[in-house]
Amino acid sequence: MALNINKTAIQINEFANEFKKSYSEHFNRVDIAQKAYIELLGIRKTIESNNDFGYKIDFTGFTQVDEYAVPIRRTLNEYRVISTDGSHIGIDRDLPAKCFLINIGIADFLYGDEANAELMNVPQLYAREEDLIIREKDGTGFHPIEDSLLNAKRSVEEILALAGVLDETDFEVPTLGLIDGPIAVYGLPGVSNKQYVIDYLVRDGFESALASIKSKIHNNLLGVIGFTSLPGNRDVAKMLSSKICDKGAGNVEFNCHYRASDLISFCSNCIGGVLDREIFAGILKKGERSPIFVGNNNNNEVSNIAFFYLNVGSEIARIEIPVWNISGPETIDLIQSVLMEQTDRGHGYPVVLMEAHEQAVINSADRRAFADTIVEYLARGDSRPYESAKALSKKIRGI
Secondary structure: OOOOHHHHHHHHHHHHHHHHHHHHHHHHHHHHHHHHHHHHHOOHHHHOOOOHHHEEEEOOOOOOOOOOOEOOOOOOOOEEEEEEEEEEEOOOOOOOOOOEEEEEEEEEEEEOOOOEEEEEEEEEEEOOHHHOEEEOOOOOOEEEOOOHHHHHHHHHHHHHHHHHHHHOOOOOOOEEEEEEOOOOOOOOHHHOOOHHHHHHHHHHHHHHHHHHHHOOOOOOEEEEEEEEOOOOOOHHHHHHHHHHOOOOOOOOOOOOOOOHHHOOOOOOOOOOOOOHHHHHHOOOOOOOEOOEEEEOOOOOOOOOEEEEEEEOOOOEEEEEEEHHHOOOHHHHHHHHHHHHHHHHHOOOOOHHHHHHHHHHOOOHHHHHHHHHHHHHHHHOOOOOOOOOHHHHHOOOOOO
16 A cells, blocks of 8 residues: 555654754754854864864865865866766565676766766676675685675775776876765674674775775876765764863763754753754855864774865765875865866766766666566576565566
8 A cells, every 4th residue: 555645744744843843942052063163273273283082173275374264276177087886786585596786887077178078887796606795714704795785895896996997097187086975885883793894895895995096196186085965974063062062071971962862951052963064054155165174093094084074055065085185285175176166067966976876876677677687587498497476476466
């Protein structure tokens, strides 16, 4: 039976009324956070060497002591931007064979006098037994690649594909690699106790790709960045909480920076529930970026990731960048310029990421065609494939 939207609407209305009531109080906390941020940047000499909650504030590109943001200072007439994105079809237990597919979309745009665009996708089927598991090197243990771990596998394949395209790039013009979302491997919490799984995905995959890109850093390779639209992070809010929250002073276990609904009562300066993007929405003008926030809790030079926030006009985006990619203000200025030019072309979202996604996306018709093709090809010859009764029931109506 279809969703009863009338019954659902009643519940949505109740939720909306409660949500509106809490809005005024929330925006008061946002205002407190914005004032605290400006005050924090006002004591620049103190915080440049501070490591509150694992972050140091890097003022690369700032020229004045009283600056709170960096505007666009450079423009590029010629540049190249490359992006990869991925989607997948997971293992379907109703099909006659175990397999999954990862489809990597690639967009490679060259701007300038010799403008050019290349779009492609690379589908890869994983069907052999060794393709479907991550095996311990001594052969005694293994872990199936499915569910959240398949997400991790896909994210690794995305950045490996980006490194592969950069391997074949001539870098005749300034070049930037973009990925959608954080520069990270998704889906690992469930396997935190299996070091061989982490080694396979992180050390041999993710970090290997970053090391390959790092080895190509020179005058025209601007590096690789991760672009997150509508970020839900609270890293800066957490840093501010440690400075101003009554419950936070000297207490590393406090959690006012998490959801406000978790708190029984608010302290006088509480900014619980405030997101980083809400803080910078009142501080950054279009085209401006924040300082760079550098993590100090990662001893791995290759995978130590910093971030900053950028007002792209329609929203505040979070930009992640490897620390080794921060070579000086000129490089960051060029990255900022490329991102703004791309988001202007994409109406608030980098057009190269949009096109990479379009190449990667697998729609419902593609998924049905994939399943039908598996059944059809396995039915050839002497094999006798089967589908579950549940799968067959979805193709017919009983009534």
